[in-house]
Amino acid sequence: MGKRQNRRYTKDYKRTVVERMKQCENIRGLAVELGVERRLMYKWRDQLEEVGSEEVPALNSRESALRKEVNQLKRVLADKTLEVDFFKGALQKVEARRQQSGRSGARASTTKSGK
Numbered sequence: 001m002g003k004r005q006n007r008r009y010t011k012d013y014k015r016t017v018v019e020r021m022k023q024c025e026n027i028r029g030l031a032v033e034l035g036v037e038r039r040l041m042y043k044w045r046d047q048l049e050e051v052g053s054e055e056v057p058a059l060n061s062r063e064s065a066l067r068k069e070v071n072q073l074k075r076v077l078a079d080k081t082l083e084v085d086f087f088k089g090a091l092q093k094v095e096a097r098r099q100q101s102g103r104s105g106a107r108a109s110t111t112k113s114g115k
Helices: 011-023 027-034 038-055 057-104
Strands: none
Touching (some): 011 027, 011 038, 027 038
């Protein structure tokens, strides 16, 4: 394992890194590029957001509300995705039973859809 260096980073550098994180799609790549651990970058982001929320409450309240809404929508989307997966699985099981019962000569427990 490589040698770990204890470095001190200025607040301006931390702000710059956090701003780049906001613009970046690949945080892991950014961390490698800068030579900073990803975990540390996220820690800086969290610290700066706490400080920033005290400095500019009006702007951050709007941003905060939007973030909450995005998170809520992500949760709803995840729930709906789980529901869709569940129903797909259920339909596959029904179709498998229908095919099995069709081979044995027994009548299917459900009727075929006209779709």
